[in-house]
Amino acid sequence: MLKYLTKIMVRRMSFFLLILMSFTVSLLIFGIVGQVGHLVDDNVEYTFAHYRPHAVYSLDFAFGRNTAPSAVRWETVKVMNALEKDLNKENLSAGFLVTLPVTYIKPLKIKGHTVYFQAYFFRNIGDVEEFGFKFNRPENHAVLLSYNLSGNLTPEAVSARFFDGNASLVRAYGIFREYPLNHLSSVEYVQVAVPLTNKTLTEYFRWLNQDILNSSGLRVTLYVASNIKNPVRDPHIIESLVTSKLPRSLIADVIGFYTKRYGKGGVAVDVMNGINGSRLVYFNGTWIDPARNEEYLMRVINRNRGIRSVSFDISLRRADIVDLVKEAGTQTVGFFEKYGGLLVVIYLPFFLLVLYASSTVFRDLRNDLEVLELRGIRRNLEVVQEFLIFLAAGLASAVAYAFLSILPDYSPSPLTFVGVTGLVYLTMLIARNGSTWRLGRGSLLSLTALLVAFILLGYMRVNGLVLVSRGYGALMLLFSLLMAFVPIMGIFVGYLFHRACSGLIRLFEPMFDVRYYLRSLAGYSYVLTFSAYSLGIFMLPRIASLDKVVNAVLRNSDYMAIVGYNGVTSLGLLADYLDKLSGGFGVMGLLAISLIFIVSLRKYRSVREYSSLRGGDLKAVQRSFLKFLFLKIGLVVVLSVAVALVLAVFLDAYIGVTYTSGKLLVENGRLTLQSLFKPPHVLIWG
Amino acid sequence: MGVVEFEDVFVKYETYTGSVLALRGVTFSLGKGETILVMGPSGSGKTTILRVILGLVQPMHGTVRVFGMEPRDGKTGLEIRRRAGYLTQEGKMINELTVWENIMFYAEGRGRRVDEERVRELARELNVEAVLNKHPNHLSGGELKRAELVMVLSDEPELLLLDEPTSMLDAENSEVVIDLLSTFKGRVPMIVTSHDPRLFEISDRVLEVVGGVVGKSLRETAPSPRRDSHLER
Ligand SMILES: Nc1ncnc2c1ncn2[C@@H]1O[C@H](COP(=O)(O)OP(=O)(O)OP(=O)(O)O)[C@@H](O)[C@H]1O
Ligand SMILES: [Mg+2]
Numbered sequence: 012m013l014k015y016l017t018k019i020m021v022r023r024m025s026f027f028l029l030i031l032m033s034f035t036v037s038l039l040i041f042g043i044v045g046q047v048g049h050l051v052d053d054n055v056e057y058t059f060a061h062y063r064p065h066a067v068y069s070l071d072f073a074f075g076r077n078t079a080p081s082a083v084r085w086e087t088v089k090v091m092n093a094l095e096k097d098l099n100k101e102n103l104s105a106g107f108l109v110t111l112p113v114t115y116i117k118p119l120k121i122k123g124h125t126v127y128f129q130a131y132f133f134r135n136i137g138d139v140e141e142f143g144f145k146f147n148r149p150e151n152h153a154v155l156l157s158y159n160l161s162g163n164l165t166p167e168a169v170s171a172r173f174f175d176g177n178a179s180l181v182r183a184y185g186i187f188r189e190y191p192l193n194h195l196s197s198v199e200y201v202q203v204a205v206p207l208t209n210k211t212l213t214e215y216f217r218w219l220n221q222d223i224l225n226s227s228g229l230r231v232t233l234y235v236a237s238n239i240k241n242p243v244r245d246p247h248i249i250e251s252l253v254t255s256k257l258p259r260s261l262i263a264d265v266i267g268f269y270t271k272r273y274g275k276g277g278v279a280v281d282v283m284n285g286i287n288g289s290r291l292v293y294f295n296g297t298w299i300d301p302a303r304n305e306e307y308l309m310r311v312i313n314r315n316r317g318i319r320s321v322s323f324d325i326s327l328r329r330a331d332i333v334d335l336v337k338e339a340g341t342q343t344v345g346f347f348e349k350y351g352g353l354l355v356v357i358y359l360p361f362f363l364l365v366l367y368a369s370s371t372v373f374r375d376l377r378n379d380l381e382v383l384e385l386r387g388i389r390r391n392l393e394v395v396q397e398f399l400i401f402l403a404a405g406l407a408s409a410v411a412y413a414f415l416s417i418l419p420d421y422s423p424s425p426l427t428f429v430g431v432t433g434l435v436y437l438t439m440l441i442a443r444n445g446s447t448w449r450l451g452r453g454s455l456l457s458l459t460a461l462l463v464a465f466i467l468l469g470y471m472r473v474n475g476l477v478l479v480s481r482g483y484g485a486l487m488l489l490f491s492l493l494m495a496f497v498p499i500m501g502i503f504v505g506y507l508f509h510r511a512c513s514g515l516i517r518l519f520e521p522m523f524d525v526r527y528y529l530r531s532l533a534g535y536s537y538v539l540t541f542s543a544y545s546l547g548i549f550m551l552p553r554i555a556s557l558d559k560v561v562n563a564v565l566r567n568s569d570y571m572a573i574v575g576y577n578g579v580t581s582l583g584l585l586a587d588y589l590d591k592l593s594g595g596f597g598v599m600g601l602l603a604i605s606l607i608f609i610v611s612l613r614k615y616r617s618v619r620e621y622s623s624l625r626g627g628d629l630k631a632v633q634r635s636f637l638k639f640l641f642l643k644i645g646l647v648v649v650l651s652v653a654v655a656l657v658l659a660v661f662l663d664a665y666i667g668v669t670y671t672s673g674k675l676l677v678e679n680g681r682l683t684l685q686s687l688f689k690p691p692h693v694l695i696w697g
Numbered sequence: 698m699g700v701v702e703f704e705d706v707f708v709k710y711e712t713y714t715g716s717v718l719a720l721r722g723v724t725f726s727l728g729k730g731e732t733i734l735v736m737g738p739s740g741s742g743k744t745t746i747l748r749v750i751l752g753l754v755q756p757m758h759g760t761v762r763v764f765g766m767e768p769r770d771g772k773t774g775l776e777i778r779r780r781a782g783y784l785t786q787e788g789k790m791i792n793e794l795t796v797w798e799n800i801m802f803y804a805e806g807r808g809r810r811v812d813e814e815r816v817r818e819l820a821r822e823l824n825v826e827a828v829l830n831k832h833p834n835h836l837s838g839g840e841l842k843r844a845e846l847v848m849v850l851s852d853e854p855e856l857l858l859l860d861e862p863t864s865m866l867d868a869e870n871s872e873v874v875i876d877l878l879s880t881f882k883g884r885v886p887m888i889v890t891s892h893d894p895r896l897f898e899i900s901d902r903v904l905e906v907v908g909g910v911v912g913k914s915l916r917e918t919a920p921s922p923r924r925d926s927h928l929e930r
Binding site: 015020023381382384385386388392621 | 751753775776777778779780781783785789790791793794798801802803805806807835
């Protein structure tokens with residue numbers, strides 16, 4: 012008895028489809044749930060890879076009255092090289108900028124303006140990049156970092172006065188958070204990065220303020236950007252790395268440099284550590300605390316006449332990386348808040364497929380039962396078969412669970428397993444008890460209207476902010492309503508494609524005699540939908556580029572301030588995420604196609620057998636089969652392009668609605684828009 | 698007491714557009730070993746009579762007794778269906794099983810022992826031995842009809858309900874079926890619905906059904922061989 016029941020089930024395609032669907036859907040949800048944890052990691056990883064600089068130290072050197080540019084250059088380059096070598100050993104990449112305190116340089120009087128000028132000297136352009144600046148021509152040009160000028164004064168004109176006519180400047184953009192730049196509010200200033208050569212230094216030193224120089228000697232500040240190559244996920248570890256381990260090794264390096272230069276007993280290094288607030292003097296292999304042992308220190312210095320005394324201060328300017336690692340969890344929650352609706356639209360259609368597949372299984376089962384009932388065969392067979400169906404779907408879900416558990420980064424919890432299997436079962440129960448699931452004409456039309464409205468508004472970059480600023484505040488309510496409908500569109504999109512798929516299959520019908528295959532395929536329109544949809548998701552990141560938006564935000568520091576670092580990171584993450592996702596979906600789509608291929612090949616063989624028995628034209632059968640196959644592949648291609656297009660346009664609209672932002676100001680009791688950022692279109696062709 | 702007894706049976710089907718009175722006061726009885734031929738135009742209620750006997754449709758009025766039981770609840774209905782053999786009008790088998798497997802499943806599901814030799818013999822007689830290993834959806838209508846007949850006859854039913862056994866068959870195969878059925882006549886009580894006048898020969902009695910009402914036509918009234926749409930197909 013059981014033998015025949017299993018035979019019936021196993022020979023039924025709908026059963027396999029249900030298993031496939033419940034496997035896929037389980038995999039998807041386990042994936043998403045696993046990704047919540049995984050996304051925290053991704054977030055940290057993304058931050059370590061893209062955020063610059065991770066931590067910035069400043070080392071202040073007192074150069075005394077020796078102001079020869081060549082000596083300053085010689086010594087700072089030596090120090091930089093020594094530091095770099097050591098930081099590289101610690102698996103960090105480092106960048107250095109040398110500058111003088113802004114007060115040391117006489118401001119420039121030009122066309123009635125007083126302009127402060129600050130130059131940051133770099134060994135090579137890579138140093139500037141380590142600080143998070145980006146520019147279009149990464150050669151060893153002078154780079155304009157920031158400026159504040161009024162009237163028609165250009166930064167080029169200012170720079171030309173300083174550096175004798177060489178006026179070509181490359182503009183920098185990127186995530187830079189104020190450092191090392193001095194924020195000089197209410198004065199006009201220009202800050203540039205220039206190559207550290209004897210020539211540039213000499214030209215710059217002409218502007219030194221001799222009075223300050225004579226009273227306190229030359230001070231040179233060396234900024235060290237240290238960027239960690241391997242992501243560290245533990246905030247405590249990264250904190251101790253940044254606040255104690257790295258400074259200690261920087262100090263050791265500088266001391267090493269001086270002792271090598273002047274001999275072990277030839278120099279006393281006075282180190283002010285602004286990070287832990289200590290001051291120690293290093294001499295001949297020992298640390299002396301001048302506060303407690305001043306007398307001893309004096310004795311030592313006096314005994315060794317002619318030893319040099321150098322001093323430097325070290326301080327930690329910023330260490331955003333510590334905060335970023337600490338905030339990775341919050342950012343992840345923010346990510347789901349921001350893109351929840353979008354992700355639902357991408358994933359929900361797959362649940363619809365479980366619904367379709369199981370409704371077919373149960374419909375077949377009901378047909379069986381009708382036959383069994385006619386024959387007086389025991390009704391409890393129904394229970395056996397339903398048990399088998401649920402068991403198989405549960406097993407498929409369990410296999411997905413086991414599959415993901417092997418991957419170290421995902422491994423969902425057993426509770427998740429219970430939840431997901433429950434969800435799959437619930438979907439199956441809905442399919443079992445409801446009759447065939449259909450959307451009425453009315454709801455179909457209104458959902459289409461909502462979708463079109465959403466896409467149009469998003470494409471035009473109209474959102475609540477824009478509405479309010481244009482004086483259409485009353486429309487805000489309608490707009491929020493539209494936003495609330497976004498997740499529901501997920502069901503609808505899947506349904507739409509399913510309808511399109513079965514519609515297209517029917518289109519082929521009158522073309523030639525493939526009724527036999529068509530009938531066999533009509534029930535599989537959802538597998539076609541599945542494969543087309545998967546391939547559509549595969550294509551999505553290939554026709555939509557979120558990096559365009561990321562770059563647009565980065566290039567404009569005003570918008571960077573509005574959108575915020577988190578907004579940029581999560582967008583970059585979304586790009587990464589969609590890209591990663593697409594690979595898996597590509598594989599699933601191909602698997603589904605090959606399944607269809609196998610089914611139709613089997614049908615073809617039985618048709619050929621049949622027609623050879625009856626002396627039919629085998630060539631004709633073969634021709635019509637091949638034609639049919641090509642059409643089917645064409646169908647999947649057309650549909651997946653359509654899916655990709657719709658998803659891309661939807662994504663574009665979503666980004667438009669989410670990222671259009673600006674500053675609203677109240678002027679004379681009226682709201683006015685001061686600046687507005689409209690993200691560029693994500694579609695690669697526009 | 699007959700094997701099947703109908704008394705003033707009314708059947709109403711509920712549809713989306715309203716209700717249809719399919720049987721309006723049908724009374725008849727089928728004695729042991731008797732064969733009744735039910736004739737009537739399409740839609741007159743022939744199939745409905747068979748479905749009422751099997752307990753697949755409940756009458757809204759009147760009493761029905763089959764094997765002395767009322768096929769009212771699921772349990773008696775099941776028992777009746779297990780003891781009777783029902784040849785469906787359109788041919789109903791499970792497509793995922795081959796014809797042979799269908800027959801085995803049928804017998805096992807009804808709790809009978811399968812006589813494989815007997816199955817083969819019946820299949821040979823009905824010219825369907827070649828299709829035993831095929832799936833039902835790959836058979837022609839006539840092949841399916843005869844395959845189902847093999848199934849129904851194979852496990853020695855106590856009552857045969859045959860819905861148009863010769864529809865979809867050519868003249869030659871119709872003869873074969875009628876010949877075979879004549880060997881059951883007298884041994885097993887039978888109700889056969891048909892438009893085929895040749896079946897007239899093996900029946901003891903003819904019930905003429907028109908619009909759900911049984912006329913009082915008996916053996917003497919030879920039904921005129923009508924060529925309606927069923928035969929054309
Ligand atoms: N399941 C059903 N639901 C609603 N109406 C039905 C149903 N089955 C049959 N009918 C109606 O009941 C009437 C009798 O149908 P029945 O199938 O008994 O006719 P029949 O005599 O077997 O016809 P045929 O010779 O075409 O097989 C018809 O009018 C038919 O439309
Ligand atoms: Mg009928």
